[in-house]
Amino acid sequence: MTHTLIYPSHSRHGASGHLEIDGCDVVDLAAEFGTPLFIYEEKTLEDQCRRYQEAFRARTDDFEVIYASKAFCCLAVCQLVEREGMSIDVSSGGEYHTALASGFPTHRIFFHGNNKTEAELRYALENGVGFVVVDSFDELRLLERLAAERGEVQRVLLRITPGVEAHTHEYIQTGQLDSKFGFGLVEGQAEEAIRLALEAAHLDPIGVHAHIGSQIFELEGFRRAIAVLVDLIKRTHDSLGFDCRYVNVGGGLGIRYTESDVPVTIDEYVDCKVRGVQEEMARVGLPMPRVLVEPGRSLVGKAGITAYRVGTMKEVPGIRAYLSVDGGMSDNIRPMLYDARYEAMIADRADDELDTLVTVAGKHCESSDILIKDVMLSSPRVGDVLVLPATGAYCYAMASNYNGNPRPAVVMARDGKARVIVERETYDDLVARQLPLEGRG
Ligand SMILES: Cc1ncc(COP(=O)(O)O)c(C=O)c1O
Numbered sequence: 001m002t003h004t005l006i007y008p009s010h011s012r013h014g015a016s017g018h019l020e021i022d023g024c025d026v027v028d029l030a031a032e033f034g035t036p037l038f039i040y041e042e043k044t045l046e047d048q049c050r051r052y053q054e055a056f057r058a059r060t061d062d063f064e065v066i067y068a069s070k071a072f073c074c075l076a077v078c079q080l081v082e083r084e085g086m087s088i089d090v091s092s093g094g095e096y097h098t099a100l101a102s103g104f105p106t107h108r109i110f111f112h113g114n115n116k117t118e119a120e121l122r123y124a125l126e127n128g129v130g131f132v133v134v135d136s137f138d139e140l141r142l143l144e145r146l147a148a149e150r151g152e153v154q155r156v157l158l159r160i161t162p163g164v165e166a167h168t169h170e171y172i173q174t175g176q177l178d179s180k181f182g183f184g185l186v187e188g189q190a191e192e193a194i195r196l197a198l199e200a201a202h203l204d205p206i207g208v209h210a211h212i213g214s215q216i217f218e219l220e221g222f223r224r225a226i227a228v229l230v231d232l233i234k235r236t237h238d239s240l241g242f243d244c245r246y247v248n249v250g251g252g253l254g255i256r257y258t259e260s261d262v263p264v265t266i267d268e269y270v271d272c273k274v275r276g277v278q279e280e281m282a283r284v285g286l287p288m289p290r291v292l293v294e295p296g297r298s299l300v301g302k303a304g305i306t307a308y309r310v311g312t313m314k315e316v317p318g319i320r321a322y323l324s325v326d327g328g329m330s331d332n333i334r335p336m337l338y339d340a341r342y343e344a345m346i347a348d349r350a351d352d353e354l355d356t357l358v359t360v361a362g363k364h365c366e367s368s369d370i371l372i373k374d375v376m377l378s379s380p381r382v383g384d385v386l387v388l389p390a391t392g393a394y395c396y397a398m399a400s401n402y403n404g405n406p407r408p409a410v411v412m413a414r415d416g417k418a419r420v421i422v423e424r425e426t427y428d429d430l431v432a433r434q435l436p437l438e439g440r441g
Helices: 026-033 041-056 077-082 094-103 118-126 137-150 185-197 220-240 264-282 334-338 427-431
Strands: 011-012 017-019 038-042 063-068 087-090 110-113 132-133 154-159 203-207 246-249 290-293 306-315 320-325 356-362 372-375 385-388 410-415 417-422
Touching: 011 026, 011 038, 017 264, 026 038, 026 094, 026 290, 026 306, 026 385, 026 417, 038 041, 038 417, 041 063, 041 077, 041 264, 041 410, 063 154, 063 417, 077 094, 077 132, 077 417, 094 110, 094 118, 110 118, 118 137, 118 320, 132 203, 132 417, 137 185, 154 185, 203 220, 203 290, 220 246, 220 264, 264 290, 320 372, 372 385
Parallel strands: 038 410, 063 087, 063 290, 087 110, 110 132, 132 154, 154 203, 203 246, 246 290, 320 356
Antiparallel strands: 011 017, 038 306, 306 320, 306 385, 356 372, 410 417
């Protein structure tokens, strides 16, 4: 067996010694679909959705699990999440469009973003978006105007910045005082936002939202954010008559990228959030609202792996051995963006001893294009298939065409069969929207 703590839950080392994802030989998939290739395991996606829902169901009837689609937004994943009875959040008109195109019910969609454009908001209202999570005073005014033009009342949540610093990389902290997101508590800004939303004839402020960051391993920050939110709910209940029916406590649960990562479980995370809201609401003497969470990484991260082909190996005597693969920063920017760590495996020899220390480099013209600095592999060779586990979240979603690299294909594996859910881009796709200089076309 492989380390299913990092790899998708139904992965194993097959009789051939190759890595398999739910019965699909990864070396064969790489040959059939080409590399780099994202491979998702459908059952792990389902398992993670169900873990969240079961953890909630054991504690409350009034909850909503919302998939933060920024982690990986494509038609197939939206459909899977909808099949599992979950809601979805989008952070742009494009993600909203993708969710709609997948057939996702618009009333179960939450629209996020610190600078939603007028065109994006119009598009969302025209299509009956369920909830807008309002992030700023400017957006409050704009949304009121747009809803008034339509003669409709839009349900909104107000994004609050609780002033809590999550224990994670500063680039993925979002709840601290100095943040571009949401309404802060200093000088009564959050209260003022709630007051304005209550006064707005075409907005129905049904609740509050806070998301303190991502890849978080400690529950303490979540608990403190809930206490801050509930204090705000109580103050605005007493001063403004605010009836807070939804408390969205964000996402943020960390996952295991390496063996040394030890995140809390989904059950512990949900327990912290539900019990936190229950205890805090009881403390201030107000009725229990609906509890919402919006996980991204912990739903899709572990379900995906990336398969690359090893192209060159280079020894810098006495310093290090570079092994270069046919992808890198254009399909996984996380190591360069915030120092993310990964493990790796040679899929052709999953059972063999780890005997060679290498640095895994990407193929882009940047020295920083290093996927893993120092990892032990089993006798790597040119032509091998190298796999990075836990690449299901924020990898394809952040992919680019840097250096003219077409974005990879994505396949979904189940019971020994893999089907393409995102086609590989072609060279023609790279130039499809470009126009020649006048007169030279
Ligand atoms: C507002 C909001 N909600 C939810 C998420 C999902 O977070 P995660 O993937 O850590 O669960 C994010 C991502 O940072 C976010 O910005």
